[in-house]
Amino acid sequence: MTWESRIITDDALTAYAREPLTDLPVRVPALIQQQLATWPMLRNATEALAQVQYREFDVKGSRVLAQFNPARIVSTAAKVDTASIQARPCFLCAENLPAEEKGVLFGNNYVVLCNPFPVLEDHLVISEQAHTPQAIAPRFTDLLELTQAMGSEYFTLYNGPACGASAPDHHHFQACSRKNIPLFTEVENWPRDYVLRESDLEVFTLHDYRLNILVASGSKMDTIATWFHRSLHRLASLTAATAEPLLNLVVTYDPHHWMVYLFPRKKHRPACYYAEGEEKLTISPAGIDLTGVLVVPDPHHFARLTAPHIAQIYEEITLAPFA
Ligand SMILES: [Zn+2]
Numbered sequence: 094m095t096w097e098s099r100i101i102t103d104d105a106l107t108a109y110a111r112e113p114l115t116d117l118p119v120r121v122p123a124l125i126q127q128q129l130a131t132w133p134m135l136r137n138a139t140e141a142l143a144q145v146q147y148r149e150f151d152v153k154g155s156r157v158l159a160q161f162n163p164a165r166i167v168s169t170a171a172k173v174d175t176a177s178i179q180a181r182p183c184f185l186c187a188e189n190l191p192a193e194e195k196g197v198l199f200g201n202n203y204v205v206l207c208n209p210f211p212v213l214e215d216h217l218v219i220s221e222q223a224h225t226p227q228a229i230a231p232r233f234t235d236l237l238e239l240t241q242a243m244g245s246e247y248f249t250l251y252n253g254p255a256c257g258a259s260a261p262d263h264h265h266f267q268a269c270s271r272k273n274i275p276l277f278t279e280v281e282n283w284p285r286d287y288v289l290r291e292s293d294l295e296v297f298t299l300h301d302y303r304l305n306i307l308v309a310s311g312s313k314m315d316t317i318a319t320w321f322h323r324s325l326h327r328l329a330s331l332t333a334a335t336a337e338p339l340l341n342l343v344v345t346y347d348p349h350h351w352m353v354y355l356f357p358r359k360k361h362r363p364a365c366y367y368a369e370g371e372e373k374l375t376i377s378p379a380g381i382d383l384t385g386v387l388v389v390p391d392p393h394h395f396a397r398l399t400a401p402h403i404a405q406i407y408e409e410i411t412l413a414p415f416a
Pocket residue numbers: 183184185186223224225262263
């Protein structure tokens with residue numbers, strides 16, 4: 094099946110829309126309703142997510158919600174080495190998607206799809222149509238445009254190819270509902286250490302936070318993009334990266350400014366992921382986990398998780414200092 098036949102027609106979408114079809118904030122909720130009505134796998138996954146268990150932790154004064162989500166084992170324990178990736182059919186290519194899966198266009202070459210393994214409400218995957226490697230440098234402004242187009246109910250994210258993307262060979266972004274995300278509440282009042290304070294761009298870190306983040310806030314796309322590309326170079330040289338430096342990005346847009354959260358990473362998986370016996374915790378953090386919703390697919394690991402474990406995981410995987 095080609096992308097052309099995957100793009101849902103306006104006629105099919107209209108029946109599920111709350112108002113006349115215009116932009117993504119109308120089209121995406123209509124897509125979600127259409128997919129829930131016609132795709133049992135997504136409906137079951139969405140119902141399971143509504144019943145999912147949480148444990149709440151205080152990690153250095155920050156709220157972290159551990160989510161027991163057994164369906165996520167496919168992603169948490171995904172083999173992302175080159176040989177394993179080459180050996181499997183790509184699950185983001187049009188011809189390999191489940192028959193019921195449909196999407197809406199974003200721009201000329203992206204398709205917004207529902208994620209059948211959701212972690213958050215309205216969990217979407219925004220896949221490039223071409224099978225082309227995950228890489229942010231040529232697409233950072235696409236991410237800003239997407240975030241703006243999705244509107245203020247959503248946040249978007251990017252996981253680096255060696256940093257949580259389970260399809261590093263097929264470029265994609267994600268978007269989710271902003272509801273109940275600890276980071277977005279905490280960023281408003283957390284003490285900030287400013288790196289830059291100019292009229293059209295502010296850059297800061299959160300003081301003594303549970304992990305290291307660089308946050309850029311501004312209303313001009315080209316100013317933010319210049320900052321980002323400079324940061325990417327700096328991060329590459331700091332870590333002697335030969336490919337894209339390890340990072341995750343989370344972005345929000347509210348009229349009329351973006352907030353870009355750059356998480357510089359030291360490594361993909363913490364030591365506890367590889368440990369044996371009682372020490373083992375199958376936790377493999379990507380963008381969502383860094384916002385404070387930590388996915389734990391194993392019931393025993395979920396039960397024995399403590400705040401010091403979580404503090405240790407965040408400490409181990411994010412790079413500091415970076416500014
Ligand atoms: Zn692909």
